[in-house]
Structures are given as C-alpha cells and as structure tokens.
Amino acid sequence: MAKYEIFLPAMGEGIIEATITKLLKKEGDSVEEEDSIMEIATDKVDSEIPAPISGIIAKILFEEGDVPKVGDLVAIVTTDGENIDDADASQKKEEAPIERKEPQFTLITEAPEKSDAMKTKTENGNFISPLVRTIAKSENITNEELNTLVGSGESNRITKKDILQYIEDRKTTKVIEPAVVSSTPAPQISPPAHNSYTGQNVEIIEMDRMRKLISNHMTNSLQVSAHVTSFIDVDVTPIVQWRDKVKNNFLKKHNQKLTYTPIFVEAVTKAIQDYPLINVSVDGDRIIRKNFVNIGMATALPNGNLIVPVIKDANEKNLIGLSKSVNDLANRARMNQLKPDDIQGSTFTITNLGAFGSTTGTPIINQPEVAILAVGAIKKKPAVIETPLGDTIGIRHIMVLSLSYDHRVVDGGLGGMFLKRVAENLENFDTTQLL
Structure with missing residues (x-):
C-alpha cells in the first residue's frame, strides 16, 4: 500500500x-x-x-x-x-523551530481539562480552543471578558491572534495617562450602544472574515502610528498623451495592458532610492531600514473587500516588468488565486483612489510600513503654464497625490521632500521611450 x-x-x-x-x-x-x-x-x-x-x-x-x-x-x-x-x-511531522516574536508568555497546546473553570464556548456560542483558553488563563482573562470578543475566525471563532491583540490593547489602555492633569477623571470613550432594531426597517449584515481583518488592521494602524497627510498637485499631461499613443502597440507587443499603476510604482521606487528613510518600519525604539523595495498595491475585490498584493523587488524592474507584475497580481486577486506569499513583505503601499473617481483622500498606513501614497483621479483643469514669452492659461491633466506618513519617524520635511520627488518623477517622465 x-x-x-x-x-x-x-x-x-x-x-x-x-x-x-x-x-x-x-x-x-x-x-x-x-x-x-x-x-x-x-x-x-x-x-x-x-x-x-x-x-x-x-x-x-x-x-x-x-x-x-x-x-x-x-x-x-x-x-x-x-x-x-x-x-x-496520529503521527505528526516534526516541526523545525519557528521564531515567534509575539508571545510574552509560554504558549502551551493542551487537551481541554474537564475540571477547567474556563468555558469552552462564549455566551454567544463561539468556540474557545484549548490554546486560547490556556493564553486567557495565563493572562488572567475572565470568561466575561472573552464574551465581549468578536473573533475573526470562521463563525466568529476567537483565534490566537484575537486573544493576543486583546492582551496588547488591554496593556495599552492601562498605560495611557491623561494629557491634562485634572482632579476629574477623564471620560472613557466607548462605541455608542446599539438598539436591537427588532421590527425596524433595517438589514443586519454580518461582517465576513476578511472584513473583520481589515477592520482590525485599520483600527490598529491608527492606534499605533501618528498619522500626518501631505498633498501635492501633479501635471501628468505628458504621461496621459504618451500612454494614449503607445498603449495599443504595447498590448500587441507584450500582450499586457498598459495602465497608469506601473508608472506610479516606478516614480515611487525612484523616490525611495533618493529618500530611503521612507522605506522603513519601527520596532520599539529601533528603526528598521529595508534595503529592498517591495510595493504593495491596494486592490478592490468584487465583493467590496480590499487586499494588498505585493510587487517584490520593484526597484529592479523596468516599466514592462512592472506592468506584467501589476496585471498578474490584480487579475489573480480578483479571481481569489493569490498565494500567501503574494501579500506579504511590502515596504511601501500605493492606493489608487482615482479608480473610483475620488480626487484625493487621507489613506491609513499599512502596518508595519511608515507611509502610504494615495493617487487621485486625473482631471482636466485650467492651469498656469510658464513659457519664455510669459505665463498663459491652458487645459492640463492634473492629479492630486496624498502621502500619509508616520510622524513618529517621518517628519514633515522628509515626507514633503519625498512627495515632491514622486511628483517630479511623474512630471519629468520620459515620453520618448519605446517599449
């Protein structure tokens, strides 16, 4: 056999x-x-x-x-x-040691004990695994606290990530001090209470697993990073005209659609090479500088959720290579065919607000990165054109770039210079190149 x-x-x-x-x-x-x-x-x-x-x-x-x-x-x-x-x-393959950064206590996987006071289910009927119960016991988390958690697992199951995040949030809450000394305790901010909505003309939609993950990821980013957003207008008229001229030949020659995204990625990677401290992450009091450039591109899915596939080593690819990577990742994302490695390791993220008609926005940083660039819709606008004979007014294709950055490590000077360099790279795009 x-x-x-x-x-x-x-x-x-x-x-x-x-x-x-x-x-x-x-x-x-x-x-x-x-x-x-x-x-x-x-x-x-x-x-x-x-x-x-x-x-x-x-x-x-x-x-x-x-x-x-x-x-x-x-x-x-x-x-x-x-x-x-x-x-x-019942034999298991022997595991190689796995480096784990998150636990600050010993994680023990054990069979549930019949005499264990920790319940195996919450009051809502969500299963609590032996591992989660062990962590909860070691951190003195009560059944009442577990009842308040909405798990991110299947059918709201409380996962290890959920319990670890709750522990970190609880520690953070204990450490925070009021900004102004007062004899009156600062009021605790909590979400507004919801009615049962019984019999009312409403529809209750349960978040799916991915929407819960997005919700937690975005909320966590705002809690971790001090967000600041800067804006700049960019005249992309030459790029629009060049793309209109070459896109059909590009499709015939390379069997790839030529979108604006690879052009934006190229401009960002060149700017990162000039300002590498944008390409970092924060680990406590340490700044981790990445000597590689992996660009995440936020991609909307047909079900309304969002995922961020990653172009690995984007700085080593030309415009043709970037186009192939962008199209491949975007297509596989929409068909739910991405592999886990496809959405990991990004060092900087670009999100295209213009795809939905928005002219600008204030994006939330994709942790553990320290900056994210939002690209607005390209709109025809009247603009001042400087010529040797004087200034004139013309119709130009204008786009707004917005850069959100983590003010813990990126000051306004660095954020502003980086954003300006991205704009300069776009306005000085080589329209004579043949692809």
Missing part, C-alpha cells in the same frame, strides 16, 4: 497556523492528483490544500474550524484505499 501524508504547508514569513474553513473531501472519497481536499484561511489570505496523487482519502485528522500548525499532518491519501491505523494516522 502506498501512503502519502499531507502536511500543512509553510505559507510565508510569520504564518505558523491556519484555520480549516471547509472540508471539500471526506474519508473514503476518491481524489485525482491536484484535487482540492480542504480550504484553509490565515490572517492574510485564503488557500486550498491539493491531493499530491490520485487515490483514496484514508484519513482526515482535523475538522472544520480547527487550527493546525505549519507542519501538522492534516490528511493521508492511499493508492489502494486500505484503512490506516489510528496510531499511524
């Missing part, structure tokens, strides 16, 4: 576990090679685990909602359908 063990694969830096959101096959089912056995989800992206060979599903070791770790044995496929002994099926 040929037996093939299927392990939860490594899915990118910092990802040590995944939630099984759906079992696509059950024990005894026949599968063809590359058939999907189960759907999994991490805090970054959804994915599937395929069968490595044609055969019979002899064993599935986890259920929907379980959270195996990278390297855990999740299923066994045999070529002749013979039974697998339970003892054999």
Whole structure:
C-alpha cells in the first residue's frame, strides 16, 4: 500500500497556523492528483490544500474550524484505499523551530481539562480552543471578558491572534495617562450602544472574515502610528498623451495592458532610492531600514473587500516588468488565486483612489510600513503654464497625490521632500521611450 501524508504547508514569513474553513473531501472519497481536499484561511489570505496523487482519502485528522500548525499532518491519501491505523494516522511531522516574536508568555497546546473553570464556548456560542483558553488563563482573562470578543475566525471563532491583540490593547489602555492633569477623571470613550432594531426597517449584515481583518488592521494602524497627510498637485499631461499613443502597440507587443499603476510604482521606487528613510518600519525604539523595495498595491475585490498584493523587488524592474507584475497580481486577486506569499513583505503601499473617481483622500498606513501614497483621479483643469514669452492659461491633466506618513519617524520635511520627488518623477517622465 502506498501512503502519502499531507502536511500543512509553510505559507510565508510569520504564518505558523491556519484555520480549516471547509472540508471539500471526506474519508473514503476518491481524489485525482491536484484535487482540492480542504480550504484553509490565515490572517492574510485564503488557500486550498491539493491531493499530491490520485487515490483514496484514508484519513482526515482535523475538522472544520480547527487550527493546525505549519507542519501538522492534516490528511493521508492511499493508492489502494486500505484503512490506516489510528496510531499511524496520529503521527505528526516534526516541526523545525519557528521564531515567534509575539508571545510574552509560554504558549502551551493542551487537551481541554474537564475540571477547567474556563468555558469552552462564549455566551454567544463561539468556540474557545484549548490554546486560547490556556493564553486567557495565563493572562488572567475572565470568561466575561472573552464574551465581549468578536473573533475573526470562521463563525466568529476567537483565534490566537484575537486573544493576543486583546492582551496588547488591554496593556495599552492601562498605560495611557491623561494629557491634562485634572482632579476629574477623564471620560472613557466607548462605541455608542446599539438598539436591537427588532421590527425596524433595517438589514443586519454580518461582517465576513476578511472584513473583520481589515477592520482590525485599520483600527490598529491608527492606534499605533501618528498619522500626518501631505498633498501635492501633479501635471501628468505628458504621461496621459504618451500612454494614449503607445498603449495599443504595447498590448500587441507584450500582450499586457498598459495602465497608469506601473508608472506610479516606478516614480515611487525612484523616490525611495533618493529618500530611503521612507522605506522603513519601527520596532520599539529601533528603526528598521529595508534595503529592498517591495510595493504593495491596494486592490478592490468584487465583493467590496480590499487586499494588498505585493510587487517584490520593484526597484529592479523596468516599466514592462512592472506592468506584467501589476496585471498578474490584480487579475489573480480578483479571481481569489493569490498565494500567501503574494501579500506579504511590502515596504511601501500605493492606493489608487482615482479608480473610483475620488480626487484625493487621507489613506491609513499599512502596518508595519511608515507611509502610504494615495493617487487621485486625473482631471482636466485650467492651469498656469510658464513659457519664455510669459505665463498663459491652458487645459492640463492634473492629479492630486496624498502621502500619509508616520510622524513618529517621518517628519514633515522628509515626507514633503519625498512627495515632491514622486511628483517630479511623474512630471519629468520620459515620453520618448519605446517599449
């Protein structure tokens, strides 16, 4: 009997576990090679685990909602359908040590204890895994506190990330002091209470898993970074005229659409080379300068959610290479075919507000980066044109760039100079190049 063990694969830096959101096959089912056995989800992206060979599903070791770790044995496929002994099926692949930065206490995975006072479910019926219960016990988190948490896992399941984030938020809340000394305690700000809406003309829409992650990510960014936003007008008339002239030949020659996005990415990467302290992250009191440029491009999905695929080593690509990367990532994002590694490791993010007609905005920084550039819609506007014979008024294609940056490490001077350099790179774009 040929037996093939299927392990939860490594899915990118910092990802040590995944939630099984759906079992696509059950024990005894026949599968063809590359058939999907189960759907999994991490805090970054959804994915599937395929069968490595044609055969019979002899064993599935986890259920929907379980959270195996990278390297855990999740299923066994045999070529002749013979039974697998339970003892054999329970074997796990030995994991290599994984560096973990987040825990400030010992994480212990253990079976639930019958005498354990910590409940296995919240009052809302959301499952609390043994790992979450262990962390809660070690941090003296009560059942009442767990009842207030809305998990980001499947069916609002409380994940390890949720409990760790709650612990960090609780510590932050304890440390914050009032800005003004007063004998009267500062009022606590809390979300307004909601009515039950029973019988009213409203529709209740539950957030899906990705929307919860986006919500947490955006709120966390505003809590972590001191946001400042600067704006600048850019005359992109030469770029508009050049693109209109070459886009059809570009499509025929390279089988790629020529959009404005790779042009924006190129201008940003060149500006980062001039101002590398924009390409950093913050770790406590340390500034981590990245000697590589990975550009995240915020992409709207058909369901209304947002994802940020990453162009790796963007500074090493020419306009043709950037166009291929942009089109490939955007297409796979819309078809839900991104891999976990496709959305990790960005050092700077660009978001295109102009795609929806907005002229400008104040984007929220994509942590752990320290800056994000928003690109507004290109609009025809009257503008002053300087000529050797004097100033005139003309119709120009004007675009507003807005740069949000983390004032903890990026001051107005650096933010302003970087933004100005991006604008200069766009206004001095080489319209004589042949692609």
